[in-house]
Amino acid sequence: MDAQLYLGVFGNEDDIVNATLATNSAGYTIHDVYTPYAVHGLEKAMGLKSSRLTWACLAFAAAGLLLGVFAQFWIGSIDWPLNVGGKPFNSLPAYLPVIFELTVLVGGLGVVFSMLVRTELYPGKSVWLPDSGVTNDRFVIAVEQRDAAFDPDAVQRLWQQFNLIEAKSPAEVAG
């Protein structure tokens, strides 16, 4: 964590979205927004770019597809050719179900694990909470204090339009 954080605690879904929108358009650098549940419209308010997970999913799915094609081709026609009902050793229609399942399986698992890796969610990970209420009924926005020009009072005034409960510096530094 390079920059010091400054936190605003809110008690309502609409307030956090509006406050985030205002903070973002006022030009502050939003470190993150913490909510007890997924809030619709928040990622737009934060100005997040669209996720690249879809591309990971596409890549994994394509890998699964190739695996399905190649594995069956290699097993069925090269390594251990078996005559099944007089079909040619290498018959694509018979491969389709397994190709389909492997595409879905590898694509699905791949995208889940990509997400876990990218968001650093793993067993034993220690979690930093900006405010103990974010697991219950509090919504917290964290902005970065990038330079000396950062004025906590100005931020607090901005937030007060949206029923701010409390503005504070975090007790411990974010990890």
Place this chain on the structure above:
Amino acid sequence: MIDSIQKLRMPASMNRTLLFLSALGLLTLIAGLFVAPERIWPNFLISFYYLTGLGLGAGLFIAIQYVSNSGWSSAFRRIPEAITSTLPFAAGGALVLILGIHTLYEWSHESVVAHDAILRNKSAWLNEPFFIARTLGYFVLWIVLSKVLVRNSVKQDESGDVLYTKRNVRNSVFFIILGIYTFCLASVDWLMSLQPHWYSTVFGWLNLSGMFLSALAAMVVVIVVLRHIGYKHVFTTEHLHDLGRLLMAFSFFWVYMWVSQHMLIWYSNIPEETTYYIFRHFGGWGSLSFLNVILNWLVPFLILLPRATKRNDKVILQAAIILLLGHWLDLYVMVMPSVFGADPLLGIWEIGPFVGMLAGFFWVVFRTLTKRNLVPIKDPYLVESLPDLSHS
């Protein structure tokens, strides 16, 4: 805000074009009955079945939304509701179909059945009176089921009573169970019995997926047209995006069912079953079977895969039109080789009835939309579907 949504007025040019095209289709049909009956009857069957599937598929869509307590779709529910109003016209088509039984269905000739042990054994199901009774029974059931759903929804516009939604949830359960079961039976009756020796246990589901897909595509077309007329604030990009996802999913579901039927018959290679695909695997029919999969799955799948294309009116409209044409081709390959053994033909007798049917379909749909509120204004879920218009 919701009350400020204007009622739809059909543009005069659209009204004229659609009426003209459907009249032209009707004329082709009547002329064909005299000039080329053996070719017009299967084409009539295709168009009739297509129209039935559109109406019933839309009803099924509404029922699924009710049963799953869906909020996202309630803003545009009037569109599938309007599509179900084409079912009585399809019922009219069923009456005409009865006249063509002898041209279309081999099993309806007693002289053929007398010399055919298989058909004799099937005659308890495949006989003329029972066939007619079933055909009419299906339509009575479908029209009643869909009218009940639509009536409750329209009534809710006045009182806003949640009871109507609750009743429709219960009615939708019946719609889903009875509708799906009878549609599978109807597919077997109308299409599979064209080749009465042949059978496929997945035939009903294959056609169910096709008909639901075509109904979704028709809904996309109507929404894009309405957005073009000036209802972008009512039928939002989010609605289009979600419908686009369903369209892609059901395109995949269709090909899944198609492969399920095709691959298992190919794999087991039993003569009773392969008769169906022998026709459709070689020559012109082989190319059309191939094109069928490309139009109904590969092209829409590739078009609709990225997020941006599902949110773009023009692109999603193209995908929907490809799917509507693809569904016709699907039925064409299913029906024609059984009745009309020769090579595939594409002429006025194929194009006329189909274009006329589609034009008439869209005319009825838009006409029905002008008569009601364009949005179910007091639906309890409308807040979820149209948050921007519902607040304030």
